[in-house]
Amino acid sequence: MSTEAPSPASQRRRQCTAAVAAAAAACLAPLVVFLAVLILVPSLIPRLLLRPHHVVPYVASGELRALAFDAAASAVTYNLSAVLRFDGPPSLYARRYTGIRAAPFYAGQELGGAVALPGFTQRSGGGNALPVAWAGVQRVPPGRRERAVAAALAREREEGWISVKVAVRAAQDGEESDFACVLSFPVPHKRDGGGVGNGAAPGVFDGGSCIDAVRGEF
Known part of the structure; x- marks a missing residue:
């Protein structure tokens, strides 16, 4: 063939x-x-x-009423509050903020769970304030974490300032971002000159900026 x-x-x-x-x-x-x-x-x-940039919140003010470590119970008693602000730049579009949560941390230990905050729609150049408060008793795992919390609190009391980090998560127009805010408070003292406690005059934080943070706190 x-x-x-x-x-x-x-x-x-x-x-x-x-x-x-x-x-x-x-x-x-x-x-x-x-x-x-x-x-x-x-x-x-x-x-x-x-809308080239997302809005980074800042802390307008804060108060620390109590932060104490009970070595026998391996627990932290805490009572603090803050006012978060989201101030948007001028824009032709409104922004929608959802899924807003905030949680305080001390020496790497989260103090209670994250608090959910109400969402809102922000008009061009507008600003929104979100008050948030945390109070309770947080159990600290014994060992390295317990020692770190106790040592940090003893050192900062001696220095006269207590620093608490507040982690914030917010979705802006559906895009989630994490932020870290450091609040430095003068050590609260009782009005009679005693130590830190629920009857103490609060330490006041005058406000400061937050920064973008790596995901993972929540």
Whole structure:
């Protein structure tokens, strides 16, 4: 059985067809890219140009009423509050904030669970204040964590200032971000000159900025 070789004319037709297909693909590729850009750019302009940055909250004020470590119970008694603010820049669009949570930490130990805060819609250039408070008794795992908390509190009482970190999570227009806020309080003292306790005059934090944080606190 013999196979007839294709004629030169047939070979030329196939070569021409392949060349036309390659040329068409080369011409269509820029067109496809152009159409994709034409479709995507209008949807990206509001985010990339009009709202290029997420809003980092700050702490407007805070009060520390009690922070004490009970070595016998391996527990921290805490009572503090803060006012978080989200101040948005001028924008053509309103921002929606949801899933807002805040939790205090001392020497790496979370004090109670995160408190959920109400969501809100922020108009152009507006600002929103969210008061939050935490109070309770937090059990500290014995061992290294217990020693770290006890040592940090003893050292900071001696220095006269107690620093508490507040971790904040918020979704801005659906995009979640984590923030860390450090609140430094003068050590609360009882009005009669005694030590820290629930009857003490609170230590006041005058406010400060928060920073972007790595995910993982919550």
